[in-house]
Amino acid sequence: TNTTSHREPVTVLGLGLMGRALAAAFLEAGHPTTVWNRTPDKATDLVAGGAVLAPSAADAIRAASLVVVCLSDTAAVRDALAPHRADLAGRTLVNLTSGTSDEARELATWSDDHLDGAIMAIPESIGRPEAFLLFSGSRAAFDRHRDSLGRLGNATFFGEDPGLASLYDVALLGVMWGTLNAFLHGAALLGAAKVDATAFAPFANQWIGSVTGFVDAYAAQIDRGDYQAEDAALETHLATMKYLVRESAAAGVDTDWPARLQALTERAIDAGHAGASYASLVEVFRGRA
Ligand code: FVH
Numbered sequence: 001t002n003t004t005s006h007r008e009p010v011t012v013l014g015l016g017l018m019g020r021a022l023a024a025a026f027l028e029a030g031h032p033t034t035v036w037n038r039t040p041d042k043a044t045d046l047v048a049g050g051a052v053l054a055p056s057a058a059d060a061i062r063a064a065s066l067v068v069v070c071l072s073d074t075a076a077v078r079d080a081l082a083p084h085r086a087d088l089a090g091r092t093l094v095n096l097t098s099g100t101s102d103e104a105r106e107l108a109t110w111s112d113d114h115l116d117g118a119i120m121a122i123p124e125s126i127g128r129p130e131a132f133l134l135f136s137g138s139r140a141a142f143d144r145h146r147d148s149l150g151r152l153g154n155a156t157f158f159g160e161d162p163g164l165a166s167l168y169d170v171a172l173l174g175v176m177w178g179t180l181n182a183f184l185h186g187a188a189l190l191g192a193a194k195v196d197a198t199a200f201a202p203f204a205n206q207w208i209g210s211v212t213g214f215v216d217a218y219a220a221q222i223d224r225g226d227y228q229a230e231d232a233a234l235e236t237h238l239a240t241m242k243y244l245v246r247e248s249a250a251a252g253v254d255t256d257w258p259a260r261l262q263a264l265t266e267r268a269i270d271a272g273h274a275g276a277s278y279a280s281l282v283e284v285f286r287g288r289a
Pocket of ligand 1: 014015016017018019042070073075080096097098121122
């Protein structure tokens with residue numbers, strides 16, 4: 001007996017690195033899976049694993065009521081789907097392509113039941129517990145397809161504004177790039193003293209873990225608009241930030257990153273936040289300092 005034959009059919013449009021991982025996760029979970037890609041060769045392994053390769057995007061869309069699209073960017077989605085808007089009627093289109101919140105809102109008008117999504121994972125994590133996906137748009141569509149979407153990773157719904165998932169996506173990517181750039185800068189600094197990045201990494205990770213502990217407290221301060229310094233005042237941070245700039249310059253390491261941190265902090269201090277907590281820097285990002 002095929003215990004998974006009750007799974008809903010799904011279509012995946014786009015078989016790049018991520019699209020192939022999405023289709024593979026649906027197949028693995030027992031979903032009848034139709035796939036389409038501009039370059040059909042990329043479907044070979046999926047077809048060997050049981051997927052059906054549709055001859056056109058229109059055929060792929062008509063094969064399932066849940067249609068997932070994951071292409072390079074919004075322009076590619078427009079190219080691929082614009083000729084087939086009529087075929088999307090009555091189906092749920094889940095756009096997992098990265099884009100801006102305004103692009104997500106525009107594409108949301110293309111199907112009756114639209115979900116915009118963001119994937120916070122790399123292809124090899126898809127279908128595993130560490131993968132998480134963010135959705136916004138039609139609540140009815142999310143509720144109806146929640147189990148299927150959950151096969152890709154932990155799925156969270158943020159509300160009916162289709163732009164919200166994309167907004168969370170870029171904000172979270174900013175957290176990733178900020179963290180990684182700080183690590184890379186530190187690796188360059190220690191590297192100049194002949195310390196291997198692999199020796200630095202465990203300490204960087206331990207400190208990143210400590211820093212995650214600051215986030216909830218600062219988030220509460222931001223929401224209250226009250227930046228009482230309970231750990232260290234901004235002027236204390238500024239004094240030590242200057243050492244990072246000086247050490248970088250002395251080691252021949254690029255000073256752009258720490259100098260920018262210093263400049264942002266000085267703006268907050270000039271706006272009157274010298275004795276406030278680090279969270280007061282949010283006023284600089286808000287354009288108020
Ligand atoms: N890969 C990752 O780790 C990240 C994780 C977070 C989310 N991103 C976003 O996912 C989108 C796709 O990324 P990808 O890594 O799968 O990208 P590629 O491997 O480069 O595949 C691109 C696919 O898009 C197709 N395509 C491009 N232009 C067109 C077009 N004009 N018409 C139709 N299809 C188009 C391309 O087709 P082909 O070149 O194979 O024929 C691929 O299927 C992306 O938004 C990431 O930000 C992934």
